[in-house]
Structures are given as structure tokens and as C-alpha cells.
Amino acid sequence: MHIAFLLFPNVTQLDLTGPAQVLSRMGDVKLDLVAKTREPVETDAQFALLPTATFAEVQRTDILCVPGGFGTIAAMEDPETLAWVRQVAGDAQWVTSVCTGSLILAAAGLLTGYRAACHWASRDQLAFFGAEPAAERVVFDRNRVTGGGVTAGIDFALALTARIRGEDHARFVQLSLEYDPAPPFDSGSPERADPATLARYHAMVEKFAPGREEKVRAIAARLAEARSDS
Numbered sequence: 001m002h003i004a005f006l007l008f009p010n011v012t013q014l015d016l017t018g019p020a021q022v023l024s025r026m027g028d029v030k031l032d033l034v035a036k037t038r039e040p041v042e043t044d045a046q047f048a049l050l051p052t053a054t055f056a057e058v059q060r061t062d063i064l065c066v067p068g069g070f071g072t073i074a075a076m077e078d079p080e081t082l083a084w085v086r087q088v089a090g091d092a093q094w095v096t097s098v099c100t101g102s103l104i105l106a107a108a109g110l111l112t113g114y115r116a117a118c119h120w121a122s123r124d125q126l127a128f129f130g131a132e133p134a135a136e137r138v139v140f141d142r143n144r145v146t147g148g149g150v151t152a153g154i155d156f157a158l159a160l161t162a163r164i165r166g167e168d169h170a171r172f173v174q175l176s177l178e179y180d181p182a183p184p185f186d187s188g189s190p191e192r193a194d195p196a197t198l199a200r201y202h203a204m205v206e207k208f209a210p211g212r213e214e215k216v217r218a219i220a221a222r223l224a225e226a227r228s229d230s
Contacts, residue, residue: 001028001164004061004088006104007035007051008081010071013043014150015098019065022157025173026165034058036080044070044208055084063160064092067153068100068119070208076107076219086110094160096145098153105146106131107219109227115141119149120190121205125213128220151188154179 003023005016016033024031032053035041040048066085075081085108089095097105102118105111106129115132117123117139126133137152138145138159147156158179162170187193193201205212 001026001030001062002060003029003031003063003065004034004053004058005031006064006066006075006081006085006101007033007041007049008069008071008075008078009042010044010069010074011041011049011067012069012099012150013045013047013049015067015069015101015153016049016065018151018153019067019098019147019157021177022154022161022173023063023065025176026161026169032058032061034084055080058088060091061088062092063094063096064088066097066101066104068098068103068150072100072103073209073212073215073219075104076216082108092143094143094145096147096156096160098147098156099149102126102131102146103129103216105144107223109223111144111146114144115139116144117146117148117152121149121201122212122216123148125216128217129223151181 005020020031033049033051034053034055035051036055038051038054040050042048089110095110099119100122102111102116103122103125106126112130115134116126117134117136118126123133137148138156145156145160147153158170158174161173187197190198
């Protein structure tokens with residue numbers, strides 16, 4: 001089974017590396033980190049990941065996984081990236097995403113009429129593309145599987161492992177990774193975070209991705225206009 005992870009500048013590395021660690025333990029799989037070129041790709045954690053293949057080298061896959069991050073907007077605005085995502089999604093058994101990666105799938109026209117998860121701060125933006133935003137941590141809708149923000153990628157990958165290899169194997173993988181979350185603070189969702197922490201988060205997003213919602217709305221409008229003209 002082949003698994004292709006989209007790799008783009010300013011990706012959130014845990015969106016990718018978390019699920020990759022889980023899915024690599026399904027057995028009998030080959031994972032590729034696929035980018036435009038084989039040059040190192042800088043993540044938003046200030047280190048680079050090395051692609052294992054290019055868009056031209058991966059024309060099909062069994063599982064497509066699209067991560068998110070501060071580079072999401074640029075990926076959504078890049079015709080070459082969207083074209084590759086559409087192409088490999090066409091024959092994929094599973095079309096998946098983590099965090100704001102679902103916005104990239106949506107921009108590629110792959111979530112219209114589907115329920116989908118996303119990072120809580122961007123979830124409502126899925127509706128701009130005709131998707132139905134869902135608050136669950138992992139959402140299955142036909143062959144679309146979407147995870148919520150960042151760490152939800154581990155849950156997503158375990159849930160997908162259970163669908164493909166069975167619950168017994170997924171439980172084994174969870175144990176092998178000692179995935180037994182017990183966070184030291186109860187601030188992992190906007191419903192539980194205190195107002196000061198929430199405000200600090202929004203300020204950080206505005207600093208690194210200013211006007212994000214307006215940009216996503218504009219992308220959706222341009223893509224809709226292009227489709228109507230074609």
C-alpha cells in the first residue's frame with residue numbers, strides 16, 4: 001500500500017510526522033513525502049524535511065494525506081499543487097487530511113458535499129467551498145477522512161489503521177507508540193482555554209497568517225468563478 005503525504009513550505013510538521021509514524025506501522029506500506037522538487041522543505045518548526053518524491057514521480061497513491069500549517073494559504077493558491085492533489089485523489093482509496101489540510105482538499109474541489117474536520121480556528125472556512133464543517137476530532141465521510149487540528153492527526157491515523165488493518169492492529173500500534181495522552185494543562189480546545197490564552201492564540205495567527213479568513217474566502221470565490229467560466 002502506497003501513502004503519499006503532500007509536503008509544502010511552512011507545513012506544520014506534526015500534522016505530517018504524527019500520522020506518518022502511525023501509518024508506517026500498518027505493515028506492508030511505502031510512504032512518500034511528495035513535493036514540487038526534491039529540495040529540502042522548511043517546516044513551521046524551523047527545521048526542514050526532505051522530500052522522497054516529486055509531483056511528477058507520484059502519479060497515483062492508495063492513501064493521500066494533506067497536512068496543514070501556516071503555508072496552507074500559499075498551497076491553496078498554487079495551481080500546480082492543487083492539480084497534483086486532484087490527480088492523485090482521483091484513484092486513491094482514501095483521501096485524507098489533518099488540520100487545515102482539509103482547506104487544501106476543499107480548494108481542490110474534493111470536499112464539496114462532504115462533512116470534514118479542520119483546526120478549530122479555521123473549521124468554519126470549509127463552508128466557503130461547499131463542505132460541511134464538523135467539530136469531531138476525526139470525520140469519516142465515504143472515502144474522505146479528515147482530522148482536526150495538529151495532534152488530531154495521531155487519532156486520525158489510528159482510526160484509519162483500524163479501518164484498513166482492523167481494531168486489534170490499531171490497538172497494537174497505539175500501545176507500541178505509548179499513545180496515552182495525559183496533558184499537563186486542560187487548554188487544548190477553545191471551549192476550555194481561558195480568555196487570555198485564546199486571545200494570545202488569535203494574535204499569533206494574525207501575526208504569522210494575517211487576514212487568513214478573508215484570504216480563504218477570496219480563494220473560494222476565485223475558484224468558484226473559474227469553475228463557472230470553464
